[in-house]
Amino acid sequence: MSDAVLVGNPNTGKTSLFNTLTSSYEYVGNWSGVTVEKKVGRLKDKSGILTDLPGIYSLHPLSRDEGVASEFLLTDSPSLLINIVDASQLERNLYLTLQLLEYGKPVIIGLNMMDVAESRGLAIDTSRLAARLQSKVVPLIARTGAGSKELLLAMSRAEARDNAGFRVDYGEVVEKAIELISREVNGLFPSLSPRWLSLQILENNPVVMESSPFLEAGVRSTVSKIRDQTEQQLRSLTGTDNSSLQEYIRSVRTTLIQQICRETVDFSQSKPHTLTEKLDKIAAHPVWGVPLFLLLMYLTFQLTFDWLGNPLSDILEGFISGPVSSLAIQVLGAVGASDFTRALIIDGVIGGVGGVLVFIPQIFIMFLIISFIEDSGYMARITIMMDKLMEMVGLNGKALIPFIIGFGCNVPAVMASRSLEQPKERLLTMLLTPLMSCSARLPVYALFAGVFFAKSQALVVLSLYVLGIVLALLLAKLFSRFIFSGEKSFFMVELPPYRWPQAVTLFRSTWEKGKGFLRKAGTFILGGSVLIWLMTYLGPGGIASDMDDSYLAAVGGLLAGILEPLGFGTWQSGAALITGFMAKEVVVSTMNIIYHVPDLAGLQGQIAGAFTPLQAYSFMAFVLLYTPCLATVGVLRKETASWKWTLFSIVYSLTLAYLVALIIYQGGIWLGL
Amino acid sequence: MADILIAGTVFVLAAIALYRGVRKSRKGVCASCAQNKSCAMACAEPPSPSSKK
Numbered sequence: 089m090s091d092a093v094l095v096g097n098p099n100t101g102k103t104s105l106f107n108t109l110t111s112s113y114e115y116v117g118n119w120s121g122v123t124v125e126k127k128v129g130r131l132k133d134k135s136g137i138l139t140d141l142p143g144i145y146s147l148h149p150l151s152r153d154e155g156v157a158s159e160f161l162l163t164d165s166p167s168l169l170i171n172i173v174d175a176s177q178l179e180r181n182l183y184l185t186l187q188l189l190e191y192g193k194p195v196i197i198g199l200n201m202m203d204v205a206e207s208r209g210l211a212i213d214t215s216r217l218a219a220r221l222q223s224k225v226v227p228l229i230a231r232t233g234a235g236s237k238e239l240l241l242a243m244s245r246a247e248a249r250d251n252a253g254f255r256v257d258y259g260e261v262v263e264k265a266i267e268l269i270s271r272e273v274n275g276l277f278p279s280l281s282p283r284w285l286s287l288q289i290l291e292n293n294p295v296v297m298e299s300s301p302f303l304e305a306g307v308r309s310t311v312s313k314i315r316d317q318t319e320q321q322l323r324s325l326t327g328t329d330n331s332s333l334q335e336y337i338r339s340v341r342t343t344l345i346q347q348i349c350r351e352t353v354d355f356s357q358s359k360p361h362t363l364t365e366k367l368d369k370i371a372a373h374p375v376w377g378v379p380l381f382l383l384l385m386y387l388t389f390q391l392t393f394d395w396l397g398n399p400l401s402d403i404l405e406g407f408i409s410g411p412v413s414s415l416a417i418q419v420l421g422a423v424g425a426s427d428f429t430r431a432l433i434i435d436g437v438i439g440g441v442g443g444v445l446v447f448i449p450q451i452f453i454m455f456l457i458i459s460f461i462e463d464s465g466y467m468a469r470i471t472i473m474m475d476k477l478m479e480m481v482g483l484n485g486k487a488l489i490p491f492i493i494g495f496g497c498n499v500p501a502v503m504a505s506r507s508l509e510q511p512k513e514r515l516l517t518m519l520l521t522p523l524m525s526c527s528a529r530l531p532v533y534a535l536f537a538g539v540f541f542a543k544s545q546a547l548v549v550l551s552l553y554v555l556g557i558v559l560a561l562l563l564a565k566l567f568s569r570f571i572f573s574g575e576k577s578f579f580m581v582e583l584p585p586y587r588w589p590q591a592v593t594l595f596r597s598t599w600e601k602g603k604g605f606l607r608k609a610g611t612f613i614l615g616g617s618v619l620i621w622l623m624t625y626l627g628p629g630g631i632a633s634d635m636d637d638s639y640l641a642a643v644g645g646l647l648a649g650i651l652e653p654l655g656f657g658t659w660q661s662g663a664a665l666i667t668g669f670m671a672k673e674v675v676v677s678t679m680n681i682i683y684h685v686p687d688l689a690g691l692q693g694q695i696a697g698a699f700t701p702l703q704a705y706s707f708m709a710f711v712l713l714y715t716p717c718l719a720t721v722g723v724l725r726k727e728t729a730s731w732k733w734t735l736f737s738i739v740y741s742l743t744l745a746y747l748v749a750l751i752i753y754q755g756g757i758w759l760g761l
Numbered sequence: 762m763a764d765i766l767i768a769g770t771v772f773v774l775a776a777i778a779l780y781r782g783v784r785k786s787r788k789g790v791c792a793s794c795a796q797n798k799s800c801a802m803a804c805a806e807p808p809s810p811s812s813k814k
Contacts, residue, residue, distance in 0.1 A: 423763040432768055615778030618771060670782070718783070 091137045091164075092243055095157060095188060096172035097181050098143025099584050101200045101230035103127075104593075105172060106140040108236045135244055139166065145180075147187045148293050148334075158295035161191060165279040168246050169195045170239070175205035175212055175227070176585075178353060182345045186256060189221060192281025194250035196242050197221065198235070200228040204585065209357035217352040222254040231590055258340050261325065262333075265290060265318040272307045272314075290315055291334050364465075364585040372469045372583075381470060384461075385553065389546035392453045393534065398545075400449035401534070402688075408442040409687035432621060435684040440617020443680030444609055444673045446688055447531040452602045454527060458496065459597040463589035467492065472583065481561045482568030484508055487517040491560070494524030495553075496601055498720040501526075502727055516567055518727060519737050522716035523560040525553050527605065528672040532711045535676055539692045540701040548705070552712050559713070559744065608671060616674045620667055621681050635682065654710060654746065655703035655753035665710070671717050702761045706753040713745035 094102045110129030127140040141157040149155035160166075171188050173181040188195050197218075205212060218225040224242045228235035257263070269289055270282035277285060288296040289311050296302060319333045326336075371377060391397070416438060420430050461467050470492070475485035486508050494501035501521045508514040533549045541548040623640035625632065632638035636659075644663030651657045651665075660682050668675035683694040699707065715738045716724065725734040 420767075423767070425764045425767060429764050429768045432771060437771060611778040612782035615775040615782060618775035619779060719785070722785075 091139070091166050092131075092168040092170055093139040093141060093160065093164075093166040094170050094172055095141050095161075095184065096143060096198075096200075097145055097174060097177070097184060099582055100143065100172045100174040100181065101228075102140055102143065102172045104230040105198065105200070105228065105236065105239075106138060108230065108233045109240065110138050131240070131243075133240060133244075135240075138170075139164075144184065146184055147288065147295075148291055149295060155295055158293060162277065162280070162295060162299055165193075165277075167193060168243060169193055170198055170243070171195055172198045172200050172228075172230075175199045175202050176208055176210060178205075178210075178212065179345055179349050182348065183341060185221065186341050186345065187287075189223065189251055189254045190256065190281070190284045190287060192252075192284055194246045195223050196239065196246060197223050197225045198228045198230075198239055199225055200230050202227045202235075203229050203232075204587075207359075209355075209359045211354040211357065213352045213354070217348070220348050220352060221251070223251045231593060256341060256344060258337060261318055261321045262290065262337065262340075265314050268314050269311050272310055273302070273305075276301045276305050276307075287337070290318065291337055367586050368469065368583075371466065372472060377469070377473045381473065382550075382554075386546055386550050388454070388457045389549045391457065392450050392530075393537070393545045393549065397450035397453050397534070398538065401446050404448060405446040405688045408438065408446060412442070413438055428625075431625065432618070435681055436618050436621030437614065439680045439684055440621065440677035441609055441614050443676050443688075443691070444531055444613055447534050447673075447676075448602075448606070450534050451527050451530055451605055452598060454530060455496065455601040456594065456598040459594050459601065460589055463587075463593060463597065465584045465586045468583050477561065478564075481565040483516065483520075483561075483564045484510075484513050487513070487520075490517055490521050491524050491557075494521045494526060496527055497604065498522045498524065498526045498716060499723045502720060502723045505727070515728060515733060516564060518724060519567065519733065519740070520560040520564055522720055522724075522737065522741060523556045523563070523713065525556045525712055526672070528717065529712055531673050531676045533708055535679070535688075535691070536695070536699075536704045536708050539696050540699070540704040548708075552708055555709060555748070556712055559748070563740075563744070605673075608673070612671055613673055613677055616667060616670045617677045617681060620663075620674070620678050624681060640678075640682070653754065654749040655706045656699065656710075658698065660698065661707065665714065668711065669715055669718055671719070672711065675711055702753060702756040706749045706756070709752055710745045710749040713741055713748055715741050715745075 094106055096102050106127065106129060109131055111132055129138050129140070130136075131138050139160070141160055144157045147158050147161070149158050169188050169191060171185050173185060185195075185197060199212065199214060199217075202212075212227075214225045214227055224246075226235055226239045226242050228239065230236070258266070266283055266286040269286035273285050273289070274282050285296065292315070297308070302308070315333060322333060322336055323331060371380060373380070413434065416433055417430070420433060425433075461470075471485065471488045474488050478485050478487060487505070489507060490501040490504040493504045498521055501524065502518050505514045505517040505521065508517055533552060537545045537548045620640060623643070624635050624638045627638040628642065629637060632641075635641060640663045641659045643666060644659035644661070647662030647665065648657045648659050651661055660679070663682065664675045664678040667678045679695065680691055683691055685691045685694055695704075715721070721734060721738065724737055725731065728734060
């Protein structure tokens with residue numbers, strides 16, 4: 089076995105299995121559409137390559153990401169298919185299985201979620217199922233890794249003629265058509281089964297019909313004629329006027345699947361999904377669903393800040409400003425470091441990087457909760473609840489996936505917009521995604537809200553997140569009037585049963601999300617901090633004895649006048665915002681370096697003197713909305729393939745930030761705040 | 762001597778980090794992403810803006 093591929097319905101645990109079988113780690117979540125492109129990894133036993141494809145219900149694609157799977161099967165011709173089947177949804181999953189068995193390559197069926205099926209009282213006779221499908225069937229629980237060894241073994245033993253005997257009988261008329269088309273397409277795709285190709289053509293699969301070997305061979309009109317004739321014959325046979333060939337083929341398969349399920353599954357002990365149904369009555373309620381979601385978000389921020397994040401952050405802060413700083417000072421003293429080097433290390437590196445690192449607890453707690461929401465199945469409910477709202481403002485429900493990913497980091501979120509196949513919908517989503525408050529903005533909120541809104545920190549941060557979402561929706565309405573076409577993508581989301589996430593998966597997922605932050609702190613934020621420190625140390629007149637004469641003050645001062653009406657017209661704020669373009673955490677690094685204070689308490693004291701609560705809120709809103717960071721701008725440029733739209737994104741977000749901060753500050757003053 | 766070595770190392774490291782960061786951002790897509798090892802997209806070629814299915 090050299091190259092195997094994982095195929096299956098969405099949310100059947102393919103990526104979990106991929107991570108178990110290969111040595112890589114990919115994003116997993118208990119919601120459909122997590123995998124948008126194929127992923128390739130090397131098997132742990134080094135026996136070959138494994139590809140993970142996006143989930144599909146059938147080989148007939150409904151959206152761009154679904155087309156990836158069909159295209160892969162057509163062009164890459166893998167030597168082994170591993171079909172992951174959700175044992176608790178056997179009937180629906182087997183439709184794809186039949187199509188894969190027809191593909192003509194060995195298929196191993198990974199019967200996943202056996203635990204879920206069992207808990208629902210379903211007893212599956214796997215050996216009978218294997219006999220009916222003439223394939224190997226391996227029971228699995230991908231989340232725990234159970235069955236993966238057996239699967240690897242089955243993979244190593246797979247042979248080319250493993251399920252050559254499997255064949256669905258489509259009846260005389262269709263079988264004749266298959267034979268005729270097989271003759272026409274024979275040799276077009278040498279490695280593919282002509283029978284499978286013929287069936288795809290009869291089903292009018294666009295991926296096959298528009299493939300270049302097919303178009304170049306010029307057989308399109310011949311096969312179309314055969315298809316039309318077959319359809320006519322079927323209509324006269326069944327006595328109906330409007331049934332299509334596609335529907336007929338589907339009904340043959342469905343009948344067979346129902347028969348197989350009756351023979352192999354014992355439903356006598358089956359239980360309804362009582363827990364999921366009970367929870368959904370509350371969680372997905374049309375009226376109470378949204379307030380409940382907001383309440384959960386509020387509790388998330390309470391946990392992120394007040395209850396757990398801040399106390400942990402204080403401990404970490406004590407460690408950095410205490411033992412770490414003292415050790416650095418001692419070492420620097422011992423080697424006879426100059427004042428310059430001492431300031432570089434203490435004020436620049438420890439001040440800049442350490443100032444951001446103290447917020448690790450908040451960021452990791454936030455990621456842990458997001459991972460929990462994803463893996464428990466609640467995320468799918470959120471997308472359903474928001475779908476109507478999204479449609480009202482002219483956005484596709486699918487845009488929610490990039491929006492939600494955007495709370496972690498805007499860069500992958502912009503990329504996730506690829507799942508929208510209409511280019512204009514994709515563009516609209518990409519432009520609005522940076523309004524989602526990414527985790528890099530969390531240190532800024534933690535710092536400012538901690539100083540000015542200590543008692544209502546969670547509420548203030550929640551208000552900023554909601555502000556981002558509301559503005560994205562309003563702007564969607566506005567932009568869609570100008571750049572939105574009438575065509576819409578197809579949005580389908582499956583509601584998985586609720587499940588209690590596993591600790592290992594949860595921590596792994598949190599770590600994978602959060603380690604990027606640590607890497608960034610050790611690299612880009614470190615570089616930025618040193619640069620900023622140097623800009624505070626030097627000035628137009630040489631070494632700046634007073635920071636007000638430094639280069640950073642000169643640069644920040646350029647903006648001070650413009651920022652004045654927003655309530656933070658100081659060079660310090662201007663400099664923090666300019667440097668924050670590199671990465672939004674750098675706003676905090678810059679503040680730390682500018683006010684070069686030994687610890688967080690000192691910085692908070694300085695900031696408390698420099699801002700009023702109203703100015704602080706205006707500043708936080710500005711940081712939320714103003715230009716996307718450098719990495720996001722880079723990805724926007726790449727994904728929109730247009731400087732015009734990239735610049736538009738920067739200009740509109742700066743304008744929006746300015747207007748919103750202006751309204752907050754001037755409105756606040758008018759109200760006497 | 763140690764003084765120059767420490768300051769020099771910090772500046773070189775910072776310069777490399779900044780250079781790499783900016784270069785990655787210019788490359789866009791996965792290279793610039795904080796979650797490039799764990800994200801859902803896995804760095805395939807970006808779709809051309811006019812591609813339709």
